[in-house]
Amino acid sequence: MAKSNSWISHIETFVDISSSLSQQTASRDAISVLLKSDLLTIEVLVKELGLYLTTTDYIIRGRGILLLAELLTCLAAKPLDSITVHSLVAFFTEKLADWQALHGTLIGCLTLLRRKSNVGMVTGSDAKSLADSYLQNIQVQPLGKQDRLLCFEIFECLLNHYPDVAAKLGDDLIYGICEAIDGEKDPECLMLTFHIVADLVELFPDPFGALAGFAEDLFDVLGRYFPLHFTHPNDDFVVKRDDLSRALMLAFASTPLFEPFVIPLLLDKLSSSLPLAKVDSLKYLSHCSVKYGPDLMAKHAKAIWSSLKDAICHSPQESILSRVSESPDDVGFLDDEIAKEALLCMQKFLLLEDGLFLSLILEDEDIELMLRSATSVIKYNDIPVENRKKLYALGCILSASAKVSISCCNKMFQHFFPRLMDILRLPKNCSTHACISDNIFSTFQQLNFGALYLCIELLVACRVLALSSENLPSASISVDETWCALLQQIFIPLTEVFHFILINSTSQDVCDADIYCGVKGLQILATYPRCFLPISESTFENILTIFVSILTAGRGETLLWTLSLKALMEIGAFIEKFHDSEKTSSYLTIVVEKVVSFICVDYSTMSLPQQLEAISGIGTTGPKFMLQATKGLEAAISANFTEASVKGNLKSVKKLVPLLQCFSNKVLPWFDKNGGFEDVALRFSVSIWDQIECNYTFNIGDQGKELLDRMMETVKLAVAGCSENNQGLILEKAYHVLSNTSFLLKESMPSSVAMKIEDSQLTQSLNPLSCRDEWVVSLFASVIIALRPRTPFQNARVILKLFISIFHKGHLPVAHALGSVINKLPLSRNIIDVSSACTLEEAMDIVSKMILCGSTPLRKSNVDNGNESPNRTLMVSDDDLVEPNAIVGLAWIGKGLVMRGNEKVKDIVMVFLRCLTCSKLGNTLLQGSSEQDAYSLVMRSAADAFHVILSDSDVCLNKRFHATLKPLYKQHFFSTMMPILLTSIKECDSPTTRGFLYRAFGNVISNAPLAAVLIFVLLDGLSILSMSVADRDLTYSLLLVLSGMIMDESGREAVTDNARSTINRLIGLISYPHMMLVRETAIQCLVAMTGLPHTRIFPMRTQVLQAISKALDDPKRTVRQEAVSCRQAWASIASK
Amino acid sequence: MVAGLINANPIVYEKKERRGRSVPSTADGDEYSVEPIDQLEVFDHIRDIKDPEHPYSLEELKVVTEDAVEVDDKHSHVRVTFTPTVEHCSMATVIGLCIRVKLLRSLPSRYKVDIIVAPGTHATEAAVNKQLNDKERVAAALENPNLVEMVDQCLAPSYD
Secondary structure, eight states, X not given: OOOHHHHHHHHHXXXXXXXXXXXXXXXXXXXXXXXXXXXXXXXXXXXXXXXHHHOSOHHHHHHHHHHHHHHHHHTTXXXXXXXXXXXXXXXXXXXXXXXXXXXXXXXHHHHHHTOOGGGOOOOHHHHHHHHHHHHHHOOOTTSOHHHHHHHHHHHHHHHHHOXXXXXXXXXXXXXXXXXXXXXXXXXXXXXXXXXXXXHHHHHOOOTTSTTGGGHHHHHHHHHTTOSOOOXXXXXXXXXXXXXXXXXXXXXXTTOXXXXXXXXXXXXXXXXXXXXXXXXXHHHHHHHHHHHHOHHHHHTTHHHHHHHHHHHHHTSOOOOHHHHHHSOTTOOOOOOOHHHHHHXXXXXXXXXXXXXXXXXXXXXXXXXXXXXXXXXXXXXXXXXXXXXXHHHHHHXXXXXXXXXXXXXXXXXXXXXXXXXXXXXXXXXXXXXSSTTTHHHHHHHXXXXXXXXXXXXXXXXXXXXXXXXXXXXXXXXXXXXXXXXXXXXXXXXXXXXXXHHHHHHTTTSTTOOXXXXXXXXXXXXXXXXXXXXXSOOOHHHHHHHHHHHHHHHTTOOOSOHHHHHHHXXXXXXXXXXXXXXXXXXXXXXIIIIIHHHHHHHHSSOOSSOHHHXXXXXXXXXXXXXXXXXXXXHHHHHHHHHHHHHHHHHOOHHHHHHHHHHHHHIIIIIHHHHHHHSOHHXXXXXXXXXXXXXXXXXXXXXXXXXXXXXXXXXXXXXXHHHHTSOHHHHHHHHXXXXXXXXXXXXXXXXXXXXXXXXXXXXXHHHHTTSOOOHHHHHXXXXXXXXXXXXXTTSOOTTXXXXXXXXXXXXXXXXXXXXXXXXXXXXXXXXXXXXXXXXXXXXXXXXXXXXXXXXXXXXXXXXXXXXXXXXXXXXXXXXXXXXXXXXXXXXXXXXXXXXXXXXXXXXXXXHHHHHHHHHHHOHHHHHHTTXXXXXXXXXXXXXXXXHHHHHHHHSOOSSSSSGGGTOOXXXXXXXXXXXXXXXXXXXXXXXXXXXXXXXXXXXXXXXHHHHSOHHHHHHHHHHHHHHHHTTSGGGHHHHHHHHHHHHHHHHSHHHHHHHHHTHHHHHHHHHHHHTOTTOHHHHHHHHHHHHHHTTSOHHHHGGGHHHHHHHHXXXXXXXXXXXXXXXXXXXXXXXXXXXX | OOSSOSSSSOOOOOOOXXXXXXXXXXXXXXXXXXXXXXXXXXXXXXXXXXXXSSSSBTTXXXXXXXXXXXXXXXXXXXXXXXXXXXXXXXXXXXXXXHHHHHHHHHSOTTOEEEEEEOTTSOTTHHHHHHHHTOHXXXXXXXHOHHHHHHHHHHHSOOOO
C-alpha cells in the first residue's frame, strides 16, 4: 500500500483551485496510476477524500467529487467488485441532488453507467434508483453546455445499456426527455438529442403504448429544428450541418407515430422559398415514406405528388441540348439539386406503391397539358422557352418513373408510347422496312420534336432498366413485357426516322437539337441489350453504316461529325462491355476497318487530324479495336516512312509527323494503361529499324528535321516502356544497322566492326554525317537513352568511342545518349556476363582518354592538317584540347554522373573550371578578335555546362527514361560546387573571366533549390569574406542580409533548417576583429535566433554561451552590452 | 514571510541620464582602439536592478551610485559599494546578491568583484560583507531555487 502522505498531496493539489490545470491533471494521473496498480484501493481513497466530498464549501466539494469521478473514468477498464460499485452509485445518486457541485457528479454517473459487465457493471436496481434521482433532481435546460452534454449522454447511456430500466420508467422518462431536449441549440447536444429520440422510440415500439401519448409533444420539440440552418459558418462546430440533418431525419423517420405531424410539416416546408429547406424536405420525404410504409403514406400521395410536380417543373432548367448529349447511363445529369431530389423522391414513392402513385402521374391533368403544349409545335426552334422547360420537366418525369421498375415501365410505355407515335405519325405496328418507306419521307417536315425527345427519354430509361436488370439476374425481364413488345413493333420506323434526320442534317430545317436527337436515338437503339430488343444484324449494321458515312462525308468537323464519333465510341464501348461477338465482328468490319482504311490511302474526304481523332477514339473503346487501329496506324506510318525516305516525298514527311504524334500520345499510353504495350512497342521499333536497314538511299533533306525529332521521341517512348529482354532485342537490331552505316563502311576491308569504328574516328571527325547516318545515329541514340539500367548493353566500349567521336561535331542526341550510358552503366563487373560490356570505371577511362588527354583524334587531325585552328580547338592550361561541342558532351556526361551521385563528376567539373579560369584564355581575349570569339565561346559553353548538369531535362536522363537518380543530388552538387566557384570568383582578376564565372555561378544557383541556396551562399560567402580585412564592408552587408532573413517569416524557415551552420557562422563572426559593427550585428542575430524552435537551437546553447562569455570582454563597449543581453537570452531558453 | 515591508516608504530619487552610443568613426585606428571597461559601464549594468521590495531601481533609491563603483580594468578588479535604504534592512544581502549575480553575468570572467555595504549604513555591516564576498556562500545561495527566483525577478529587464 502506498504511503498515504505521498498521494494526499496530490489530492490537495487537485482540489486547490489556484493550482494550474496541468498540475491538476498530473496529480490526478498520479493517483490513478496508484489505483490501477492496486497500491491504493478505492475504499482508502474515498475515506481519505472524506471531508472534500462532504464539506460545506461547494467549490471544494465540487473539486472533490470531480476528482473521484475523473479517477473512476481512468479506471473504466479496471474490474471493481460489486460492493464498491454499488456504494459509488449510491453516492453519486445521492449527489445528483447537490446542484452546486453537479459537474463531477454527472461525470461520475456517466462513467459508472458506462461500465461493461466484465469489469463490474451497475446493477439494474441501482441504475433505476439513479435514473429516478436524475429525473427528479436534474433540470437540464439551465445547465452549462458541458453539463447538458453530460446529461444527454446519461440519457443515451440509459437507453442503450439499460433498456429494461428505461422501459420501466415509462412516462417519467419520456416526459423527462421531452423536457430536457426542449429548446436545445448547441449542435453537439442536438446530435445527441436526435439520437436519444430515435433510441427512445425503439424502446417503446408499441403504437398504442406509453409513447403514443407523447408523440405530439415529442414532435413538437423536434419539429422546430426543421429545416436545420446554421446561423454561423459550418467550420466553427465539430458537428456538421449535414450530419445533424441526417440525425434529425432518422429521428423523424423513427416511428410511424410521427407521421400525422411530419408529412404536413414537410409538405409545408416544400413550398417555402428557401432552396435548402426544399432539398431537405425532399430528402426527409423520401426517407420517411420508406419508413412509414405505403399504408400510412397513401392518404398523402396526392398532396405529395402535386408538391413534387411543382418542384420538378419550377426548378431552374438546363438546356435540352445538354440533356440529350449526356451519355445514357449517366443518372447524375442534373445539376439542379431540388429537381434531382424531387425525382429521387418520386422514384421512392413509385417503388413503395406503384399502383396508386403511378395512376396519379398518368391521370394528372397537368402532365397531359404539358404533353400537349410541348408537342403542339413541331420545330424545336419554334417552341417557346416556357414550353421547352415543360418539355424538359416532362422528359425527366417520364424517364425517372420508367426507370423505377418493370411494371412502371410497362405502364408508362402503354400510356405514352402509342400517343407519341401518333404525334410522330408513325405506324404503330410495323416490323418491316417496306411498310414505312412511303409515309416517313413525306412526314419529315411534320416531325414533331417534342414527341421525338420524349420518345428518346423513354427509350433511354428502359435501356437503363434493362441494363440494370441484366446485372441482377434474379429480376430478369422477359421479352414478353409490354414495353419490349411495343418497342419491337416500332424500332424499325424509329431507326428510319433518326436516320432521316441525320441525312437531312444539312438542310435549313434541321437544328442542333434535332441532330442531337437523331444521333442519340440511333445510338440508343444500337446499344440495346440483345435479349430485350433483338435488333437484327442488318439493322445494327445499318446504324453503324449511317454513322460511318457521316464520319466520311467530308463536311469537316461539324457538330454532327463530333456527335457521331462519340456515338460510335459509345457503341464500341458497349459491345466491348457485353462481349457481343456478332456485333463485335460487324463493328470491326464496318467501323474500324473503314476508318483505318482511310488513313492508309492518300486520298480521303476526312482531314488528317479528323482521321487520327476518329481512329484513336474508336480504338480506345476496346482492345480488339485498338489492335486493329494500331495495325492500320503502323501500316500508314511505315508506308509513309518508306515514301518519305526513299522518294523524299514531302507530303509523306508532313503526314508522318501527326501520325507519329498520334501513335506516341494516344496509342502508346493506351496500351501502357490497358496492357499489351510491349508487343506494339517492339513491333514498331523493329519495323522502323528494318526499314532503315533496307533503305540505303535515304534522302529526306532538311524538312525532315521535325520528323526526325518526332521519330526520336516516339522511339524513345516505345523503347522506354519495354522490358529488359525486348530492349535488348531492339538494341541488337539497332546496333546491327548502325554497324553497316556508310560512314563506317568507307574504310576499306576492316576486320571487325569494332576495328572499323576505331579507325574511322580519325577521318570522321571533320566530315559531316550524311542524311542516313544522321538518322541512324540519332535513332540509335534514342534507343540508348531509353534503355533500362539492367538491359544487357553489349559493345559498350565501341559505342562509347563512336559516340565521343560524333559528339565533337555538335550532335546533341549523341551527347544525351552518352550521358544516359554513363548514368546507367553498372559499377562493377559481376552483374555483367558479357565480355564486351564495360563498367562505369572503364567507360570513364575511355571518356577521359578520348576527350581530356592529348591523344584525341581532334588534336591529331589538327596536327595532320598542319594548320593550327584556334576556332575549333583550344589549348587549355596543361595541354588539354577542349572545344565547345566537347564541353556540351562532357556536360551531359557530367549530368549522368551527378544524378547517380558519382564522385567522378569532379574531374569533369574541373575541366570546365579550367576552361573558365585559364589565365591564358583570359589574356588572349585581349588579342585578335576571331581568337577572342573562339575563346569566349569555349568559356561560355563551359559556364553553360553547369546549367546542363543541374537542370531537369525532358529528352533524356529523367524518370521516364529510367535514369538512376540519387536523392538530393542537386543539393549535393550545389554544396560541393559553391565553395569552389566562390573561391575562383574571388581569386579571379580578369573582368571577362569573372563575367563567365558569374555565369556559371548563376546557372548553379538558379537550378538549385532556392531556400537551401540562399542561406548556404550567405553562410559560405560570410565564411570566405570574413577572412580578409579588405572585405569587411561586404561582410557587414552580407551579415545584414542574413539578419534580415532571420527576422523575415519566410526566410526563417530556411534558417531553421540550417540552424546549426548559421549559429556556427555567427559564433565565428562574434570574434571578427576588423569591424565592431559586424561583431555587434552577429550578436544581435544570435539574440534573434532564440526565436526559432527551441528543439533546433537548444543543442547549440552551450557553444553559444561559451562564445558569448568571451564577447563580454570585447574591446568595444557596445559589443559588450549586446553580449550581456544575448547571454541573458540564451541562458534563459533552458528555463522556459 | 515577514508581514509588512521593511522600509514602507523609501525616498525616490531621479534617474541620471544615460550615456549615448559613441558614434563609431570610420578611421582604422578607431576601429581597433580599445574602450576599457569603466565606472559608468559597470554602473550601467547594476543601476536597473529592481529593489526586492519596491518597483524602483537601485538607482532611483540611491542604493548604488556611479561614484560607488570603482573599476581597475588593468588589474581586473571591481568594487561596488552599496547603501541600504535603512540601517536594519534585511534585504541588504539580497540586494548584494543581485548585484553580484548581475556582474557575474555581465563582466568578463577575468574580473574579481568585491561588493560591500557602505560603511556605517547597516546594522550588521561586517556580517553582510562577509556573506557577500564568500564564494562558497554565494554559490550555495544560488543553489537555492527560491533565492534564484527572487534574484531573477530583480534582474528581469524593465521596459520603461
